[in-house]
Amino acid sequence: MLAETRPAEPYAALPARRPFLRTVTDSLLRTVQVLAALALAADLLVVAAAVLWRFLFGDSLEWADEVARMLLILVAFLGGAAAVAHGQHVGIRIVRDSVPEGGRRLMEAGGLLVELGVALALAACAVSYAGTAATQVTPFGLPQNLFIYPLVMGGACMAVFIGARLAACRLADIALAALALAALAGAVWLWSAALPGLAPSPLALLLLGFALALGSGIPIAFALSAGALVFLAADGNIDPAVFAQQASSGIDNFVLLAIPFFVLTGLAMEVNGMSVRLIELLRRAVGERRGGLGIVTILAMVLFSGISGSKLADVTAVGTVTIPAMRRSGQDPCEGVALLAASAVMAETIPPCINLIILGYVANLSIGGLFAAGILPAALMAAALILGVVVLSARTRPVPVERSAHSLRHLLWSSAVSLGVIVIIFGGYRSGFATATEIGAFAVVYALAVGALCFRELDWRTAGALFVRSATLAGMILFVVAASQTIAFSLTIDQVPHALAEAMIAVSHGGGAWIFLIVSILLLIVMGAALEGAPALIIFGPLLLPVAQTFGIAPLHYGIVLIIAMGLGLFAPPLGLGLYTSCAVGGVSLEGTVRPIAKYLLLLFGCLVLIAFVPEITMALPRSLGFVK
Structure with missing residues (x-):
């Protein structure tokens, strides 16, 4: 089962001088929470109706499985976006909390930049995946993209919430963190270009990227995603749409x-x-x-x-x-x-x-x-x-x-x-x-x-708040x-x-x-x-x-x-x-x-x-x- 560490600072920590951004994130969060809660409630109704139909009439609602799975993906990525806004995603912050204040702010900004990159990559890869599946339909006639659009929505909403939290950081910290990340990526690229025979493998880069992300306090879901994205980028022969495809298929199951x-x-x-x-x-x-x-x-x-x-x-x-x-x-x-x-x-x-x-x-x-x-x-x-x-x-x-x-x-x-x-x-x-x-x-x-x-x-x-919290x-x-x-x-x-x-x-x-x-x-x-x-x-x-x-x-x-x-x-x-x-x-x-x-x-x-x-x-x-x- 999943547990949580001390939560990251939520977007609500925005400085008072940015009321417009605060209004936007507030409105978006309410919309995301309502949609996730409604999707969860609809899923509950679909599954309960399917069981009762089978019990009363001895037949199955064949469309129920597909609709339930589509709603589950919606709950996963919109609920995951709401968890980002509330700073509820889990991560190990021991190293980040043990460094001096300046280093902690720098690591916080760098972590948010990585999270923002993952969220944007999720949305972009999902858009690419949707393009390849534009004409495909499910066995019961639903457009395949109904299972992909939640990834686009979730990734975009996550990016907004993470960007709002990033806006609360000092500009100097953001610039230094971005420079450090660019230097790290540049060093890996130069190594691979200058010494291709001794260049680290995609698997080694995956492990290194994941370890650095996890150790710096980035939530584990984003650390895992960052590692996978580093692997795909280093391999170079895999369509980026595969990232969204695997993220979707990982939870596209009635169980x-x-x-x-x-x-x-x-x-x-x-x-x-x-x-x-x-x-x-x-x-x-x-x-x-x-x-x-x-x-x-x-x-x-x-x-x-x-x-x-x-x-x-x-x-x-x-x-x-x-x-x-x-x-x-x-x-x-x-x-x-x-x-x-x-x-x-x-x-x-x-x-x-x-x-x-x-x-x-x-x-x-x-x-x-x-x-x-x-x-x-x-x-x-x-x-x-x-x-x-x-x-x-x-x-x-x-x-x-x-x-x-x-x-x-x-x-x-x-x-x-x-x-x-x-x-x-x-x-x-x-x-x-x-x-x-x-x-x-x-x-x-x-x-x-x-x-x-x-x-x-x-x-x-109370029931409405319960569904929001559960989603x-x-x-x-x-x-x-x-x-x-x-x-x-x-x-x-x-x-x-x-x-x-x-x-x-x-x-x-x-x-x-x-x-x-x-x-x-x-x-x-x-x-x-x-x-x-x-x-x-x-x-x-x-x-x-x-x-x-x-x-x-x-x-x-x-x-x-x-x-x-x-x-x-x-x-x-x-x-x-x-x-x-x-x-x-x-x-x-x-x-x-x-x-x-x-x-x-x-x-x-x-x-x-x-x-x-x-x-x-x-x-x-x-x-x-x-x-x-």
């Missing part, structure tokens, strides 16, 4: 609609009061005992990860309730944030986690099988964390249970209604009535109905998926999958599957920290799974091992992007959480090794449910 639907479900539960009621009931059930709030944090993450699928939504929903409670009781909030982050690692394999859906999509694995395979590993890790909390809290005093005006009867009733979402998700899978995407759509409808009719905390205005978050996630696909394509062109497979086999020679599993775990921990969850899985999942099968490792088992390893890297200091989100939610410094989280990560690493070398922990449920023979 990925589950991402915005489950994000919307989780945020709806937060808005309509379902999450607060569930956490309060857990708090009363755990009672006044040592480590009680820690146990509630773990159990709450179990519940919410089984509903929203988004780690960002889960951490926010749980952390905004439990961390303030820890502060009020005099406990160390850094300890609470560390446990919150560790619980998010545990929850990586609890369905319907978005990373399970993404891995199933890119590696052609059964999503239902991955959902089943992840349950017992998550239960093992949750039990280990709870045991760790109990042992570590043995000398602390119990924390009194805070009570709201809600009666126990009300909490039991409202929690039972809230848990209906989980019944829909797992019941739908078990019955085979619907796919992951269709189940996600009905989970959204249920959450909205409960908020409006049962809790009466969801009106039209923005989903767009951020999907734009990262699209950018990752451009990198995956570049690596495939350069035959990296074949080389990596041979290298992994050579490293594992003599040790067999055990050594291969250990190397895979270490690789994904590092890549999870550097790349974030979705890109790491999109790039390395399809590369490593075929190699795992040559060692006789079951694909579902190996997929779960990869996801947990990626989660450890995602929340591990100092680079783990997920840890930054947890710190931001808890209002604590990263430095303060390093020591507390170390013990929990070590505990989870031990669980991962056990899961990796005892395949039955992952395979028992899929086998009993018929996902594998």
